Amino acid sequence: MANLAVTVNGRKYVAEIEPRLLLVHFLRDVVKLTGTHIGCVVGRCGACTVLWKNKPVKSCMVLAIETDGSEIMTIEGLSPNDRLHPLQEAFLAADAVECGYCTPGMVMAAYGLLQKNPAASEDDIKRAISGNLCRCTGYVNIVKAIRSVVVAGKSQGA
Ligand code: FES
Ligand code: FES
Numbered sequence: 327m328a329n330l331a332v333t334v335n336g337r338k339y340v341a342e343i344e345p346r347l348l349l350v351h352f353l354r355d356v357v358k359l360t361g362t363h364i365g366c367v368v369g370r371c372g373a374c375t376v377l378w379k380n381k382p383v384k385s386c387m388v389l390a391i392e393t394d395g396s397e398i399m400t401i402e403g404l405s406p407n408d409r410l411h412p413l414q415e416a417f418l419a420a421d422a423v424e425c426g427y428c429t430p431g432m433v434m435a436a437y438g439l440l441q442k443n444p445a446a447s448e449d450d451i452k453r454a455i456s457g458n459l460c461r462c463t464g465y466v467n468i469v470k471a472i473r474s475v476v477v478a479g480k481s482q483g484a
Pocket of ligand 1 (some may be wrong): 386457
């Protein structure tokens with residue numbers, strides 16, 4: 327067993343974990359934040375995307391213990407006080423959500439991009455979500471939703 331101390335969405339968590347525990351399982355099963363989804367568990371689908379040290383990562387590709395002493399942000403961290411983030415509002419407005427399975431990962435990938443590049447172009451957006459699969463929407467409305475946040479000048483969020 328190994329000791330882990332990590333900050334998730336601004337709150338500190340200390341836990342004794344198996345060294346082989348994946349970050350996605352730590353977030354869902356230990357911290358009980360189930361907004362981060364599990365799809366392939368081999369780094370292909372992006373459903374498990376979170377921000378680690380302010381960068382989007384696939385949390386099935388990171389051991390929880392690697393994050394010791396650092397900061398993680400999950401989809402729950404985007405909407406404290408139950409107020410949707412402009413990106414989430416934009417996904418709803420642009421019909422960019424169908425089954426919703428990919429949505430938390432898509433939103434976190436987009437959030438990571440807009441933090442770094444608030445004026446992201448359509449090509450930047452396509453590149454940023456290129457590791458996130460959606461089986462439902464065909465991507466057009468997802469790109470439109472993210473771009474609408476840029477155009478509205480709300481990239482830095484609420
Ligand atoms: S569950 Fe992590 S990339 Fe698919
Ligand atoms: S909305 Fe269903 S997988 Fe993307």
